Amino acid sequence: MKKVAVFGNTGGGKSTLSIRLSEITGLPLHVLDKIQYRAGGAPVSPEEFKRAHETILAEDRWIIDGYGSPDTLWPRLSMADSLVYVDLPLRVHFWWVTKRFVTGRLNPPEGWPKDSPILKSSLSSYRVLWLCHKHLTPKYREYVKEARYTKNVYHLQSIDQISKFFKSVERAKFEDGA
Template sequence: MKKVAVFGNTGGGKSTLSKRLSQITGLPLHVLDKIQYQSGGREVPHEDYKRAHQQILGTDRWIIDGFGCMETLWLRLNEADSLVFVDLPLYVHFWWVTKRLITGGFSPPEGWPQKSPILKSSLTSYRVLWLCHKHLTPKYREYIEQAQSIKSVYHIRSTQQISQFFELIENETNFKEGQQN
């Protein structure tokens, strides 16, 4: 596990998962929302975002969290050696977007640029939920089905599997560290 793409529908806890995965593995974390958006929620020029994304892909170790855009999504998934697809039931994504909206006024959501417009971003997330579920999630499922033979694929379908995923990664990391000593 050297190049990890974490992806899935909005509100699935990808940023929290990615941060913890980075802490466990020591891999550098790159949050696409923080690369694509400036403080306050203004989008950076598209070419600047694509250039930054390509620079990350050119390194030998990374975790990339998020969607970005269709153009960079498939490049990233193809370049990754490990795929973490957060594919929770739609109601969980909906609830976690709602929870983020409620708590976002007290502390910024994990993985969001500073001073992001919580209400506007949350309303966008609600619109994206169904569209992603209907159009992109089936493509993600098809992609990981095909990629399983050449990549490490972690298809997280329940909140319980998030904990199991971390246990697995911690055990693998501890095993590798033990072999090196």
């Protein structure tokens, strides 16, 4: 596990998962929302984002958390040796977006740029939930189904599977003597 892409619908806990995975593996973490948006939530230009993304992809080791854009997503998944696809039931994603909205004023969400507008970002997340579920989720599922022959694929479909995933990563690190 040297190049890890963490992806899935909004509100699935990808950032929290990515932070913990980085802590366990020692791989450098790159959160796309923090690269794509400035503090306060203003977007960077698409060109600036794409350049930063390409620089990360050229590194030998990384964890990349998030979606980015259609023209950066598929090359990133292709270059990754390990795919972590968070594919929880839609109701869980919806609940976690709601939870993030309610608690976000006191505890800014992990993986979000500093001073991100919680209300605006949460409303955007609610819109993205269904669109991603309808359009991207079927493509993601097909992609990981095929990629399992050439990559390490972790298709996490429940909170229990996320917990077991961490245990397996910790065990592998221990067995490798790292």
